[in-house]
Amino acid sequence: MxxxxxxxxxxxxxxxxxxxxxxxxxxxxxxxxxxxxxxxxxxxxxxxxxxxxxxxxxxxxxxxxxxxxxxxxxxxxxxxxxxxxxxxxxxxxxGMLNLVVLVIAGQLLMSMAIDNFGLVSMAVRKVSGLRMLGALVMVGGVALTLFGDRISAALSR
Incomplete structure (x- = not known):
């Protein structure tokens, strides 16, 4: 690229x-x-x-x-x-951070589906397992961004 x-x-x-x-x-x-x-x-x-x-x-x-x-x-x-x-x-x-991480998560997951299945007449670009793992890590990051403070508070009790 x-x-x-x-x-x-x-x-x-x-x-x-x-x-x-x-x-x-x-x-x-x-x-x-x-x-x-x-x-x-x-x-x-x-x-x-x-x-x-x-x-x-x-x-x-x-x-x-x-x-x-x-x-x-x-x-x-x-x-x-x-x-x-x-x-x-x-x-x-x-808030901007919550908005952006959720938008990115939505874009990431939809983009993977569009590429993998060739939706809306786009070229098929199969998503590898490694790229799926990367997306999973990113979705985990989104969850930490959204709920990290609550998770931290719950763990410190």
């Missing part, structure tokens, strides 16, 4: 945490309106994407071709909106 691509993926993770925190603060600033903050976030993102897509060219052809696709291929926007709303809503309620 290309080191630059791996670094880019890491930066996406960093951006996710910052985005969730920023959007959560936006929600509080506009009257604790999670839906409104998610909408503003998406509008800002839409403006930036429209500018980049226009500068790159081919927007009309892409949009035209999109309307001939099966409905399920257009659900990414709904999923993205749900993701942004979920982070805005949950971050102040469960």
């Amino acid at each position: 290309n080191l630059v691509l791996l670094l880019m993926a890491f930066c996406v993770g960093v951006a996710f945490s910052v985005q969730a925190a920023v959007n959560s603060q936006l929600a509080m600033a506009i009257g604790a309106n999670s839906v409104g903050a998610a909408l503003v976030s998406f509008l800002c993102g839409t403006v930036v994407l429209a500018a980049v897509a226009t500068a790159r060219g081919g927007v009309g052809e892409a949009v035209s071709a999109a309307f001939s696709q099966p409905f399920w291929k257009l659900c990414g926007g709904f999923l993205g909106a749900s993701f942004v709303f979920g982070t805005v809503f949950l971050a102040p309620r469960i």
Whole structure:
């Protein structure tokens, strides 16, 4: 794998945490309106994407071709909106750390299923036992992150 691509993926993770925190603060600033903050976030993102897509060219052809696709291929926007709303809503309620570790656990497990079974028309990339063990270790880390203080308190009694 290309080191630059791996670094880019890491930066996406960093951006996710910052985005969730920023959007959560936006929600509080506009009257604790999670839906409104998610909408503003998406509008800002839409403006930036429209500018980049226009500068790159081919927007009309892409949009035209999109309307001939099966409905399920257009659900990414709904999923993205749900993701942004979920982070805005949950971050102040469960904390950034809990939010992020649960999101990562969900992404990890779903990504393994998508790769292993070729779901949503993705290429099949069988998940090895060693990678499953790595995922199990990570899920254990999630459990420690979420419940470590309780476990420690229970053990010290």
